[in-house]
Amino acid sequence: MPRPKSPPRLQRRADRPTDAERAAGIVRYNWVIRDGDKYVRTGCAEADRSEAERKLAEYLGEKHDPVHRNSASAELEIADILNVYGREKGPDTARPAETASALLRLDAFWGKMKASDILGPTCRAYTEHRGRPAAARRDLEVLRAAVKHYKREYGMEAEPVFTLPPKSIPRERWLTRDEVAKLVWVCYRSKGNDKRLHLVRFILIAVYTGTRHDAILRLQWMPNTTGGWADLQSARLYRRPALTRETKKRTPTIRIPDRLLAHMRRWKKQDQGILNVIHYQGRAIGRLEKSFRSAREDAGLGEDVIPHALRHTAITWLMQAGVNINEVSGFTGVTTEELQRTYWHHSPDFHSSIATARMSRKPRI
Incomplete structure (x- = not known):
């Protein structure tokens, strides 16, 4: 032998x-x-x-080959499911870096378990382990997507049922024009040469276009494969990298509003060859929570004012201006269903026919 x-x-x-x-x-x-x-x-x-x-x-x-075709969930290791998803789908997700981080956290907790171990008690145990229900829900949604991808591509006899924490209450904080002006003003008057000028650009692009935080930070002055770009000649903002497909977090091409266009033309002249629209002394910026938090405190605004609140602000202002809901959807990338559910009450047309209706004194039977 x-x-x-x-x-x-x-x-x-x-x-x-x-x-x-x-x-x-x-x-x-x-x-x-x-x-x-x-x-x-x-x-x-x-x-x-x-x-x-x-x-x-x-x-x-x-x-190691993580693929085991048509396996029973009791035999299939979750580590293999995560491995396959990270290799085949991770790079194409809306936020690859965040997906990769979630996969590492999931593997540390779930990796040695089998797919059949995905049950209510283990999902709740992960929620407790993660600490914050909202963060646990996002991670478990990645795990669920990984399981669905594996089953769709390679087969699985029984797909586990997930028990996710309830969705967090949507943030509805938006800023008034006075609050935005105050935030921009404290950025301009901060001590130090151009210390917060990158924040001014970020704030103005966010409130004029409703573009997401990370998409704004990746904007460049020229077409590229890592982020969107601003075509000032045609007044178009391409929010998606070249040669990439649209994702669930839609990033439609839009016309740059006239007031913002004037600012951006001035910024480009100032940059003189710098590629990134949002930069600090020529260097690209990955995240700006710390500098934004500092400016928010100087402006006397509360902790609920976060970078994403500027997107809410842009959408709210458009609805308050009476812009057609379909145009707002095409401009911001938010579905009409979500606009009706979250923002429609800001529109002057909200229940307008009911407000002006004349009720008969004697109801007809």
């Missing part, structure tokens, strides 16, 4: 010596991964065992 094949493992092997080392009798050892008759170099010296073990773990992860 042939001997069973040993799994991939680390092995110490003498490296090829230089002429000087050979003359001096010096022998250097490195770690290699032995996989049957194959040897894979790790680039790790003998003293660097921990790094060699990390390289071995990476090798095993690449070698």
